[in-house]
């Protein structure tokens with residue numbers, strides 16, 4: 001933090017792989033992260049994101065592959081020689097040190113002279129708005145404040161790379177939102193290259209410049225939040241980023257024939273055959289539940305309402321559609337269980353993907369851990 005912008009390093013990952021016995025926790029990861037970029041590794045539990053982070057941190061050895069920071073191989077260096085700052089889920093502060101001494105620790109280890117150390121700690125405290133708490137001990141702070149200390153401790157040494165492992169997951173919902181904004185703001189101020197691990201797609205979409213979506217140790221998609229949100233690469237990614245409705249069917253000439261219902265689509269998706277088995281996926285936000293037929297250009301499905309939840313500006317409605325499909329939509333009016341309703345979706349809000357044999361369980365699994373973006 002010597003200047004306004006202390007840009008981080010450029011990270012290059014090549015064919016990075018980690019096996020535990022014969023099990024590949026991380027398949028082959030290739031990634032270039034330019035200096036100052038914020039990348040989120042996103043995926044459900046067990047997808048290999050912590051493994052990837054621990055390989056970058058030097059807490060795990062790769063089975064094969066290379067990691068370079070600013071053109072220098074770091075994958076065989078011990079953690080303290082890699083020029084990284086790390087923030088953990090459980091804060092990992094030193095309980096016997098004050099806030100200021102926790103933040104100063106890394107500088108002390110590096111032999112930073114006292115006057116400079118005091119100044120840098122002061123600036124780091126200001127950055128995370130904890131100057132008034134400088135002399136307190138971690139146990140005297142809230143969870144959010146402790147995590148801000150951990151963040152200050154990581155960035156005060158001006159690391160070339162910051163690694164964050166689910167830093168918000170121990171905080172309650174409102175604190176999580178506040179600290180998320182603070183992390184974003186801090187990144188905008190400092191421009192540190194950051195790799196952020198999370199299973200929460202809302203967090204990843206709102207914080208990162210780019211996302212890497214992982215499943216079973218393999219990369220599914222690398223893209224900006226808008227690309228991943230609007231153009232998921234496959235049914236798994238779609239389900240994970242909130243396409244909660246999936247209707248299997250046969251695609252012919254811009255229509256998905258799903259038994260008792262046919263869905264007209266505008267976007268046949270990339271790499272999709274002109275015909276064949278597909279799964280049509282729709283976000284609940286794009287499925288409008290009404291009482292009357294819209295008479296417009298949207299696809300209309302008749303549903304039997306099962307559950308209606310008040311959600312502030314809208315109601316979340318769950319119902320059984322044609323062919324017994326469970327559908328999730330939104331409405332501006334409440335419905336009673338058992339009521340007949342019409343679900344309307346525009347052809348350009350449907351994404352279609354080839355339906356591989358194992359798509360269904362994969363989608364279900366993604367939905368179990370994924371949340372709908374707000």
Ligand SMILES: Nc1ncnc2c1ncn2[C@@H]1O[C@H](COP(=O)(O)OP(=O)(O)OP(=O)(O)O)[C@@H](O)[C@H]1O
Pocket residue numbers: 020024025043044045046047048049050051052199
């Ligand atoms: N030391 C280990 N020995 C054997 N298997 C391991 C070990 N560490 C991780 N794994 C396995 O590797 C896979 C990936 O684990 P990893 O911790 O990277 O997942 P993750 O995406 O971070 O999940 P979570 O969010 O639950 O931490 C999992 O199936 C896990 O059981």
